Amino acid sequence: MDSFFSHTLAAILTIGIISFLYKDNPLYKFCESLFIGVSAGYWFVQQYYANLLPKLFDNLGITRMLGAENVPEGALQKLFLHGEWSEDLLYLIAGILGVMMLLRLVSRIGWISRWPMAFIVGSISGLYFITYFQSNAMRQMQNTILPLNSFNNLVLIVGTVTGIIYFYFSKEHKGLFGAAARVGVYFLMVTFGASFGYTVMSRMSLLIGRVDFLFGTWLGLVK
């Protein structure tokens, strides 16, 4: 594409999105609609080439059946051509679950689509159970077990413990317990304030990048 044309196109789209800050307008609506369409199309294609092809078709050997010869034989070829069992054949289960998902469209047997959902939710629950437990709970607790020989360690331990007290559900936050929970809230507030203050910084560089594009790359006004 001609670079002035393509830059102008990109600049119009940039201005279109920024114009939303003033108010909703036809140019923004156009950019928004275009963005939705193009990005949905983009991910559709990406899903096909980055997930379906390598993860299902290559492993099963469907890519090869479709005529790609530089791809090694998959599980189906191994089974039917050589009579060998291959672990990759298990990907067929994923394929079947995927097809079950599509059965939503057939209202009579649409309930089958709950099976892949149950599979997903069950496995996520199992997986996250362990990963969160290890890296969020155990590791953080271990890191907090420190000798109380410095001010910083004291603050760290008091902050962590009172913070946990704030989340305590089954006891009313009253009296000493309530006071501890309030200290916990202050620690949470410092945490929120600090991350907010810190992020402001990196958000600016994005805007500078766009301004630089508009006035520098497109209009050539910078240096």
Place this chain on the structure above:
Amino acid sequence: MNPDKPKMGFFETIANIDRRVIFLFVGFAVIIPVLLSFSCREEATPIVQSIFDKIESLPEGSKVLMSFDYGPSTVPEVQPMVDAFLRHCCEKNLKIYMMALWGTGHNLISESMEDIIKEEFPHKVYGLDYVNLGFKAGQQGLINVILTDLKKMYTTDALGSEIDAVPMMVDIRNLKSFDLILSMGGGFPGIKEWVLFGGDPGNIPVAGGATAVSAPLLYPYYPRQLLGLLGGIKGAAEYESALIKGYPKFKTYSHPGIDMMGPQTVAHIVIVLFIVIGNITFFMGRKKEEEEKREGGALK
């Protein structure tokens, strides 16, 4: 007529200012400095200066491993750091070994080689002064392996030459052969993995640069496990200034970090001013409506 009345009205107007006015201020705070190429002086803070001093202290021919652990989306923030590190190492005649833990890092190495080394230091020779080891999958596992045996993973360089045919690779055995590891990126895998799986077990100094968002997560490692850290554009700008201070000739080179700090600083000041004004107007307004003060709360 009560002279205070119109004043309160004024504060109320400010307190309920149309957000578009704020947007306008932020817009100008960025556009004007960009157009005027306004920049301000940066002083290197200790966390940045310590990296500069370390590279400064390395004797000629020392080996520096640079790991490109970022992708296109963070290029605006991370590339200035990479450029500054590369220039400093080239200037000090250090041997540069470039690799990537991120798949996207591969192209970024080639681009950095073209834009900085070949362009600005044309006398440097590939294979003698710098080498591109390319991307290898394995994340922290890769670091773990090359801690003991680098050539097990890297049998060739990124251009496909036999690894022992690259002169500067001959006396490289493992990570401990390097005098410094620099990791640029800050996501996963990145600096943290280099510290935990490379620097700590191998007792090799590790430093690097990270995006502003990920830098806070790395502070706990400084200074014991992490020699120094460039956090976001500000870190890059500080390093560029340290470089210019030490080698005035770099003043004429591009310094995107410093360039971006100008608009950024102005924008920050605008935001700080808005917070201050917001609070002043709030307190002025509260005098008037004492009864409302116990309502609400940030956590509510």
Place this chain on the structure above:
Amino acid sequence: MKTFSYSFIFYCLLGLILLATTDGLAQVESSDSLLSPLLPPSEVIAEDHPGDAGGAIIVRWKLSPDEDKGITGYEILRSASPTAEFSSVGFAATGANRYVDANTEDSLTYYYKVVAIDADRNASESEISPPVRSSPQWFNFHLLNLLIIGGLICGAVIYFIAHAKKGKKFFLRKIAGLEAVDEAIGRATEMGRPILFIPGILDMDDVQTIAGITILGRVAKTIAQYETKLNVPTSRSIVMSTAMETVKEAYISAGRADAYSDDFVHYVTDEQFGYVAAVDGIMVREKPATCFYIGAFFAESLIMAETGNSIGAIQIAGTAMPAQLPFFVAACDYTLIGEELFAASAYLSGEPKQLGSLKGQDVGKIIAMLAIVIGALLETFFAISGSSFFGSLAELVHKLFSIVAS
């Protein structure tokens, strides 16, 4: 005879050459050891790496007594037979007395040697280790602590669920964000404006999305009782399917199957910012009275919450993304922080079984706090008194919570 003599001469020569070389080598070695008498590491033991899927062997040794005399590290050599040639498998730093060879075949027997090396490349070999084989295990004992503590917490949760089933009531503190749900829905009904529900931008393979969908189910059940329009744009297809199913059932169970429409839930795009552009558009055009942001969020959190604020909507957010919490706290009326997000659907359900699980969760908190406080006190006593009793106790607590990367 001729052949004999030729081969005889050949073998003699070969023998001479070999003799010469080995002799020479021996000389080099002995002269080396004269120059720097580097003592080898001793007691090399190799054993199967415990708690893994096979394919790894741990080699341990006693450090060379010359550890401080400039040893730069230990090279680990391996062979399939004590008499065959040994080849290098890895390198361990000075002071290290173990190495994991993660590249073994379970069907083979291996022998190991450890070589101390100094800066001048002098080397000194240990004795050969006894034979070893790697094998997979059925239980990873490194994770025993995980099993114990995890078992305790799970046990508590299950115990209180069972307890609650029998009708035991627990006290539960109020969570402001959840108290406000009914009010927020009522307000939308009064104003005749829709309710917007954003279940985060990640797919169903994130546990926060699952929490978001369960809360959507509870919220939809309340909405179904009013004549209020619900709008759920999603950025993932599976989330869309699940959300549709959930909302539909909520309407059916509220006895309002007639009021349900498939248009409530719709897919927009997988692209993070494309999705935000669309949500912002929906907000300024449909002017929802109430916005829920419940699930996993990234940078888009503030864009949506600020736009929602500008149209004057009541906003209730909930996420476990620590980096986005401050933005929701700043821009929304109510925020469910981390754990509160996961507890919310149990709260909203009001079912005793679900509420019981929250009580079980609190047992986990008590364990965490006790561990931190006791561990810290033990560490402090150890630091002050130097007593090995406290030292070993403190180490025990540390070990209890340590995760060994396998």
Place this chain on the structure above:
Amino acid sequence: MRRQIPLIITFIVGSVLIISVFIPHKPFGQLGENFSVYFDIIAVFAFILGAGNLLRVHGNRIYRKHKDWPYSVVTVAGFTVMMIAGLFKIGGSPGITGDLTEPGSMFEELYMYVFTPLMATMFALLAFFVASASHRAFRAKNKEATVLLLAAFVILLGRTPFGVKLTSWLPDPLSFLEIPNLASWIMSVPNMAGQRAIMVGIALGVIAMALRVILGVERTYLGADSE
């Protein structure tokens, strides 16, 4: 039965994945990794539902002449063009193994000049919203809000040259009060404490929710609220 089978699937899959962590032996050790591949594959099939829904919603708008129907045409056209450009690799090397993002191909050009500027600008809007949110929310309304405001303010100042100069006159014994030092102390001590409390809480929340799901106590997501 229709309700029972999904609950049984959830129970079996969930508990097997938890148990498998403790069993390194084949085939349990790899189950977790395999799952993410399974999920990706199911997600592709589901995408057909998503894309279908998108086309249905916008198709309906066009058909019913909804007031914004021309924009729906833009969405449908954008989707179709991008999909055709990608699936058939227009302007690039065709064939099933051809490079999708080859420079010069239509897919790549659309990505570079349409998708990227839209994405980057939408992201950049954050700079404005951060400012308006700070103006409105950072007020010392009560004690909690004051703490939040102070922490944010110190961090913000610590990252500008102005803030650094503000306190650089402090004598050495008081140097810990210099804003940059104060900022990094806040980041690494009280901020860390708060983060840890949040993280431990999240872990416990996830554990309890996962158990509710696996045991079938929580079944809203299956639409099985009514028994």
